[in-house]
Amino acid sequence: MSDVSVNTMTAGHGHDASGDAHPLGTEHDHPKHLAHHFDTPEQQFTSAKFGMWIFLATELLMFGGLFCAYAVYRHNHPDVFLYAHHFLDKIMGGINTVVLIASSLTMAWAVRASQLGQQKLLLALLGVTLMGGYGFMTIKALEYHHKYEVNLWVGPYNMYNKDFKDPVAAAGNPAIPNLKTTAATDASPMTPAVAGAGEALQSGTPSNSNPGAETHDLNSTGISQATANHTDDIKAALTRIGPEWIDPNAGSGDEAQIKPAFVQPLGLAPKVIAARQPMKLTDMPKIEQGMVNTFFGIYFTMTGLHGVHVVVGMGLIFWVMVRAATPGQRKWVWPAGLASIGVYLVFCGLLTAGYLTGGGYGDAHAADYTAQTTQRASGTNPDASSTDLHASSTDLRASGDVHLSATSAHHAGAGHTASMSGLALLTFGAGGVVTVAGVVWMLIGFIQGRSLTGPGEFGPEYFTPVDLVGLYWHLVDLIWIFLFPLLYLIH
């Protein structure tokens, strides 16, 4: 070993930055993207992909812990899951599944485009994938907000929690009527029952013993009795045309939920029909009732952690977009990303303030809903307010618009209207400013960027980041594909 070779070798450090110095003083080609400690681009690509798979394994293990917790609780308390999952919105969850699968497709296509050097297509497909992420997060926000509005939010804001406190009432807006003063004229089917559940859990006494028994009689016979008769009729009718089953997801009562069996449950027929009778809170043992809260704990932890992964994935997609763009395109890709965050914040601000979920529609809408539900209730039961939690959720579902109806009912009780305050105002304002800034900047960028030429960073020679981000995005998709049936589609 000569001193000369040592010198050239050590001088090689930092050639990533300087670009020309080269270790060992050899003459062969050293691509720009090849790090100094790899021999060939193939070795670098394989290492990167291998490392990504290992990382994805750690992600799976982390979610595996959650799935394990889920399995333990579902095994120990199947009733709780069967009961509580009715509060999740299958339609919203289903749409989100479709959105994520579609975005996975565009992501995979984007990887292909980068391999083929189709730069514009790559950028467009990454943009579409990012929009898929926004779509998912939008629906997620609607779902979470709805949970908040109907007191199924986390911790003490969940009516099944033993420390339950109505957040709206606490803020001086008694949206959920006081139990003692609620009269039968309060036609919202949701609120009294909800409050009753919280009260019953807190007091630890059967809800029937409360003074306002008729208002929050969890074990009501009203709707369930009436509809049970109706159900029998339909069952009798359906036996003529073949096997039938009752969709437990549909809740109790309503005739719309009795469907013919397009898919016969194999080998489970009679017993399953009995088991799948809609369940009421009070059908469960006391100890199980206290665990309904845990279902929501698991729901929010699983979907929340998944949501964090979606956001991280969106950040990564944007990062790849910037690198995929030509210098000219980067002039508007950056501000477009900023503007999209702004728009989402504006949406969140409006949502938090209630403008998107009922309050903003004013009392007319609420009154409309109230009339509708009153009619429904009185059609089946003379005591309009005597209902159970399950029936109320059924009503919401049956009304065809979960978010609007639930929250308008919620607000109708107190004459609550949407208003901007605190966090909502901050989110809305910041979002607005960011949006405007982003759009202005984007316009400037369009003009400036026209003169800039040059290639994007990815092509057939180098597409590792697109590939790896694609893998991550598929994992996020895959986790949701497991979460959706496990949480929303329980039978």
Add this chain to the structure above:
Amino acid sequence: MSAINPPLGVPGAFKKPATLPPGDNYLTHQRGILSWLLSLDHKRIGLMYLIGVLGALFIGGTFAMMLRTELFTPEPTFTANKTDAWNFYNHMFTLHGAVMVFMFIIPSIPAVIGNFVLPIMLGAKDVAFPRLNLLSLYCWIFGAAFFLYVMFGGVLKAGFGIALPGGFGLDTGWTFYTPYSNAKSTDGTIAALMGIFILGFSSILTGVNFIATTHMLRPKGMTWFRMPLLVWALYATAIIQILATPVLAITGLLLIAETALKIGIFDPAYGGDPILFQHFFWFYSHPAVYIMILPGMGVISEIISTHSRKHIFGYNFIAFSSIAIALLGFLVWGHHMFASGQSALTNSIFSLFTMAVAIPSAIKVFNWVSTMYKADIRFTPPMVCAMSFIVLFTIGGLTGLFLGALSTDIHLTGTYFIVAHFHYVMVGSTLFAFIGALYHWWPKMFGRMCNATWGNIGAITLLIGFNLTFFVQFIAGTHGMPRRYATYEPEFQIYHQISTIGAYVMGLGLFTIAFNLLHGMLKGRKAPANPWGGNTLEWHTPSPPPHDNFAVAPVAGDPYELSAWKWDESTQQWLMDETQSKTVSGTEPTQKHH
């Protein structure tokens, strides 16, 4: 040394030792604080980890001394008021355990020795993902700072009435058992768990890096079964790190979610299951025990072979036993929960798997001893540490069988017996392996030799102090002294006093070692490229190595074929006799295109 060394061969046959122009190595390659803080060089990152890890050892050790001081008498020592003293004690032992486990032992050998040595042993220029490596260091620093702030807050408040903003402290023990950590917690649980979460990320990133490096960056000639055993051990460790640590992360997140939001995962008051926490926690933390011990075993394999001047005995068995320990380690978590109300069947299965772990562990010990049998053993500081390791690990392992057996465990669980057992494994074994590794690779890290006499004195003092501290705890434990108590019945006083004196002796030994290492680094004589005559690739490059590790891409041979290395008395170093080097690794000028 010369008397026992083999005679020098024909002078002309010796290969020139690897050298560098004076002053040009990875330490001097770039200058300035930023060239360290933003370095992507695995060697510099390893050294920065070393500073942090030794800091953690100092903090954890200081609290160990304070615990032992408190236990010298059954009366309160640090404050007059009993309630305050016991509260203070709770915070101290939590801090001691958590700092030692999460900030010292887990990163000690993988992040310091592994980072420094693994790529060089593989003939690579760096780990596969240098930027992730730097990120893992910053995760460690950030997590550690966060964690320490929270914990110190509690100690200061309990002991001295000083309240730091946000420093709530932690008094749950390092295991975070519910309900101590949720219903009965001080407010520090959330912050401390976030610290653990971040530290866990650091561990995962290191694991990802080592696995990818081992797979992708091996040099010409290095098949899987020519990898040094330390690389096998670090590889097995990395598998555990990536598979187990995410479970700790989710456990921490669930506990945070529960404590912050009251959502009922582990707290029965909200519908949760406290035993589930123990399952989750030990699913990580038992494999984590092997994260702590496996790299130490790898280090010992290197040291024993090199300093016994003999090819390692049973290479394949040692390599596969590392993998077997890593896999079996995932199946034994329930042995921490024998007394938690598990079914007898579950207990029996976990007990069986626990016994099974003894097999690969014993394979290692037998192979080390066989390597030393009739060998030319050199009593260098690394070798003294390695031999201490074998003795202490054997004691720790055998007492583990008492705890793995169901009937004796029911009697011994929660006593000082278990404290002594895991200290024999974690401290006796891992700490000795870590110190041995420092002595073994110190010349490579800093290019200077430590004083061997003082090194041996320090190691033997530590060994005596260690046994004095912990052996009596086995006896106290069998007599029923419960762990984690700040006070005790008078009949236990003699054990506690011997133990406390032993702890001070250990402290003395550690300081001797620290000064010896520091003195060596600053004033020691210049180290040759190969001061011990080892044949793994790091001894084929100058001490300290150049920035890119090797001037010419090395070719690997059998890493334990030591016969070609001869001691050269005139230059006080080991030289490779090229006439005998057919199976030996080398830096033949086969200009490997890179």
